[in-house]
Amino acid sequence: MAVAGGAACAPLLWRCGGRVSVASSALGAALCGAFRNMSEGRRRDVHAGAVPAAAAAPGRSGSGGADGLGDGLHPGFYDSTVEKYAQQALDKLSMEQMIEWGQAAWRDPDKNILRSARHVQRELPKRLARRLLDLQLLPHLVVTNPHIKAVYDGYRRSFDSLRAIPLVRSHKDNSKFCAELRRHLDEHAVMLDRLAAGLRECRRRQLVGAFLHLDDFFDTMLRSRISRRVMAEQHLSLSAHRPGYVGIVAADLPVAEAVGLAAQMATQMCVETFGVSPEFEMCGDVRASLSYIPAHLDYMLFELFKNAARAVVETHRARSGPRARLPPVSVRVCDGGPGHLTVHVSDQGGGVPPGLLRHVWSYGFSTVGMADSELAQWLRAPGEGASVAARASGQPPADGAGGAAHEEALLRLPAIGAVSAPPWDALDRDNGVGLGNGGSGGAADGGGGEGGEEAASSYVPGDSPHSSAGGTRDALGALQGGDGGGGGVPPSGQLSGSFRMAGLGFGLPLSRLYARYFGGDIVLHVVPGYGTDVYLTLTRPRLEPGEVYPRSGNVA
Numbered sequence: 001m002a003v004a005g006g007a008a009c010a011p012l013l014w015r016c017g018g019r020v021s022v023a024s025s026a027l028g029a030a031l032c033g034a035f036r037n038m039s040e041g042r043r044r045d046v047h048a049g050a051v052p053a054a055a056a057a058p059g060r061s062g063s064g065g066a067d068g069l070g071d072g073l074h075p076g077f078y079d080s081t082v083e084k085y086a087q088q089a090l091d092k093l094s095m096e097q098m099i100e101w102g103q104a105a106w107r108d109p110d111k112n113i114l115r116s117a118r119h120v121q122r123e124l125p126k127r128l129a130r131r132l133l134d135l136q137l138l139p140h141l142v143v144t145n146p147h148i149k150a151v152y153d154g155y156r157r158s159f160d161s162l163r164a165i166p167l168v169r170s171h172k173d174n175s176k177f178c179a180e181l182r183r184h185l186d187e188h189a190v191m192l193d194r195l196a197a198g199l200r201e202c203r204r205r206q207l208v209g210a211f212l213h214l215d216d217f218f219d220t221m222l223r224s225r226i227s228r229r230v231m232a233e234q235h236l237s238l239s240a241h242r243p244g245y246v247g248i249v250a251a252d253l254p255v256a257e258a259v260g261l262a263a264q265m266a267t268q269m270c271v272e273t274f275g276v277s278p279e280f281e282m283c284g285d286v287r288a289s290l291s292y293i294p295a296h297l298d299y300m301l302f303e304l305f306k307n308a309a310r311a312v313v314e315t316h317r318a319r320s321g322p323r324a325r326l327p328p329v330s331v332r333v334c335d336g337g338p339g340h341l342t343v344h345v346s347d348q349g350g351g352v353p354p355g356l357l358r359h360v361w362s363y364g365f366s367t368v369g370m371a372d373s374e375l376a377q378w379l380r381a382p383g384e385g386a387s388v389a390a391r392a393s394g395q396p397p398a399d400g401a402g403g404a405a406h407e408e409a410l411l412r413l414p415a416i417g418a419v420s421a422p423p424w425d426a427l428d429r430d431n432g433v434g435l436g437n438g439g440s441g442g443a444a445d446g447g448g449g450e451g452g453e454e455a456a457s458s459y460v461p462g463d464s465p466h467s468s469a470g471g472t473r474d475a476l477g478a479l480q481g482g483d484g485g486g487g488g489v490p491p492s493g494q495l496s497g498s499f500r501m502a503g504l505g506f507g508l509p510l511s512r513l514y515a516r517y518f519g520g521d522i523v524l525h526v527v528p529g530y531g532t533d534v535y536l537t538l539t540r541p542r543l544e545p546g547e548v549y550p551r552s553g554n555v556a
């Protein structure tokens with residue numbers, strides 16, 4: 001008796017109990033293919049160190065089927081592999097662990113680099129799976145947006161291809177794995193822009209845009225993105241032995257240096273935008289240093305400084321005309337000892353109107369280009385009640401509060417996806433790396449401009465494929481002028497049009513996300529009509545007493 005497909009159909013023979021006649025029909029061939037996929041899926045799971053199906057989906061053999069092929073009722077409807085991975089607990093990596101593992105990798109590369117590789121290999125698919133589920137939960141309008149769909153497809157591709165990589169057992173395996181990781185980092189560099197572009201397009205929909213509450217979604221997506229990139233880049237940098245660094249973490253990063261650099265960049269951008277800039281004055285514990293990822297700190301300072309400079313210029317010009325004297329922006333470094341370090345940025349830019357304070361942490365919120373009438377709407381007191389029908393009919397809401405109140409009411413509707421925490425995140429917040437407190441902050445920067453289709457419109461740590469999460473100062477190349485992808489530093493002082501002084505509305509929320517990621521925070525205090533004080537607090541890793549960082553890159 002001939003067996004269609006020969007040895008390749010062995011699973012069919014096994015599953016069908018020897019009723020091989022099925023395999024000679026078209027249906028049989030299809031089944032055969034399906035089983036082949038299934039067995040490949042299993043093989044991948046084993047390679048990628050995934051938990052067995054039973055453990056991954058406790059208590060059931062599958063909605064979607066433990067085989068990952070369908071929901072049992074509608075074969076092919078839903079691939080439950082994503083669910084299986086999303087349910088697995090995350091193995092988080094703190095800053096302390098990053099440093100500890102990095103040092104261990106220097107001491108015993110054979111063991112520890114491979115351990116790190118397997119950790120990354122295990123963790124990335126779980127995190128991607130959670131984000132895929134988050135994307136699946138979005139409203140129809142959002143998931144069908146081409147940008148968001150592209151993000152989903154990109155994540156899905158990565159999820160599949162990472163799982164297909166055999167378990168890293170040797171340095172040769174690791175080299176291949178690293179090449180694949182780099183490819184993923186490159187490919188995902190544009191995802192942030194696409195997410196932001198998708199957000200803009202959806203929010204612009206006249207009737208339903210205001211119903212979208214995507215801050216929590218962005219928060220989770222971007223925190224997870226930071227975590228994946230930090231993890232991947234830390235692993236890629238482990239063998240680099242860069243002096244003063246443990247992977248991408250600068251062991252002893254001088255804060256004054258970061259402040260000076262960000263101030264220089266913000267000044268330059270402010271002058272290019274407005275023709276003038278306030279001075280930046282640094283004081284306090286100017287010798288302070290900490291272990292941190294430089295690109296993260298650079299980004300946060302740069303965004304805060306740009307905001308301060310813009311507020312000072314706009315406010316004083318409005319009050320005293322184009323030749324107004326600009327009061328300086330004060331930057332005080334406050335060394336809080338072993339636990340914390342705070343950078344206090346104080347400007348006399350008139351402050352943020354109280355009614356706007358709660359909006360400034362929203363992704364995409366910016367007062368740039370906002371007409372007075374629009375500003376007044378944002379500032380007006382909240383009203384009650386609203387519906388899509390009311391919007392469609394153009395009728396004011398039942399309380400007669402008018403358009404602004406109506407918008408406010410819409411904005412206060414429960415966030416989609418935030419009504420009940422999804423189970424994969426209830427297991428543990430996907431902070432991934434770090435001590436992040438999972439606060440409600442941030443979003444991504446990188447948003448892109450009006451066009452919706454912009455690529456790489458702003459600098460975000462982690463977007464530069466090779467230096468990005470960028471412990472290294474090379475990441476400043478990205479800060480300076482848009483790292484074209486090579487991680488190199490573009491000609492000094494060259495500020496391309498790819499960065500903006502303001503207008504994307506991602507600077508504050510994304511900076512706060514970065515700060516919180518490693519257990520810090522950003523807090524804003526406004527002195528109405530006078531200015532703004534921003535406190536950027538960074539958490540120092542808790543390290544064993546007496547631990548010494550090798551400036552030389554060699555561990556004693």
Ligand SMILES: Nc1ncnc2c1ncn2[C@@H]1O[C@H](COP(=O)(O)OP(=O)(O)O)[C@@H](O)[C@H]1O
Binds near residue numbers: 349505
């Ligand atoms: N130091 C500041 N002084 C006054 N307003 C500020 C300050 N920082 C932020 N803001 C307000 O918060 C908004 C959001 O800031 P941000 O997220 O950085 O986005 P963007 O700078 O692109 O507008 C700004 O548009 C501005 O209205």
Ligand SMILES: [Mg+2]
Binds near residue numbers: 303306501502507
């Ligand atoms: Mg800004």
